[in-house]
Amino acid sequence: MRARLRALLAKGQASWNVMLVSLLVLEFVIFGATNPKFLRPELLFTSLNDSLPVFMISLFVTFVMVTGGIDIQVASLVGLTSITIGVGWQDFSLPIWGAVAAATVLAMACGALSGFLIAYCRVQAMVVTLGGSFLYSGIALLISTLSSTESYQGIGGFPDEFKFIASYRLAGVVPLQFLIYALLLAIAFILLHKTTYGRRVFLSAVNQSAAECSGINTRLVIMSTYVLSALSAALAATVLTAYLGTAKSDLGADLTMNIITVVVLGGTLSTGGRGSIVGTMLASFVMALLRFGLPLCFRISTQHLNIPIGILLVAVIVARSVSAKGLGLTSRLTKLITRRGGADPRGGDSQERGGQRHTREASS
DSSP states (O other): OHHHHHHHHHHHHHHHHHHHHHHHHHHHHHHHHHOGGGGOHHHHHHHHGGGHHHHHHHHHHHHHHHTTOOOOOHHHHHHHHHHHHHHHHHTSOOOHHHHHHHHHHHHHHHHHHHHHHHHTSOOOHHHHHHHHHHHHHHHHHHHHTTSSSOTTTOBOOOOHHHHHHHHOEETTTEEHHHHHHHHHHHHHHHHHHSSHHHHHHHHHHHOHHHHHHTTOOHHHHHHHHHHHHHHHHHHHHHHHHHHHTOBOTTTTTTOHHHHHHHHHHTTOOTTSSOOOHHHHHHHHHHHHHHHHHHHHHHOOOGGGTHHHHHHHHHHHHHHHHHHHHHHHHHHHHHHHHHHHHHHHHHHHHHHHHHHHHHHHHHHO
């Protein structure tokens, strides 16, 4: 029975991924037919560069949401990491990669703090990460005051070895940022779906008490997902800072809702217990191509892009809710039929015994 249930869940996620692939194909067909420029590889990669931070961070926010949590502080960690890199390099004379390392450690410490409050102090993830978003944004502003450059201007002039992240293109077409994303994608997939740690992440959401009885430190597992999420935010901030050539405290401030939307659209349940790195990756491209194709092909203002994306997200949630209710109804009907099927033999036996009793009474 358990094997059948696992097969059913796997089939459900697989069918969801097929739907996302169909959406991608549909976008290429519609946008490509409307405007052939959409299919140019150089233009396509250039436009997707703006969405790469969402691509990277959503991979590891998936871990958080699989445990039943949520992380809305990652956008503030992007700004915190960026300004720390700039101030550390320009005003504290750190080597550029030393500043990157210091900023990454700081971001991971922030993720560990939030994860500790959620996992060990049992504070709601929404409350902690909402407070964390304000706290870490404030710390980023505080760090920006240590710079000799005005915060609204941003810190620029980074060395070529740092800007190399954004300038190098494989075969003159594929940016280095996409190779970094491909590496993160492989790591996230293996970590969540092919390792013991990944199974513990799922178990921590499905049945935390049973997991703890099995010797799994679920609190440490849950806390670690927030550290991974913070690490991905730091890596995304590094790539984004190199791409833009400037470090600012409010960098990535509008990423939160896009990240959550991508993870939910990718098939991760908001209640936890189910999620897929492949689904998150496919949803990232669906969202990015939608943001690129609508303005290019249909002249929709970028200010109005949240409308179709919001409609898509609501439609996805409603569809998943309806399908879940349908699955639950099917399960209840199956149980009812099984019970009735099991009652027939007992009913037949009782009728047979009743018939025998009547026969004995008649013979006497």
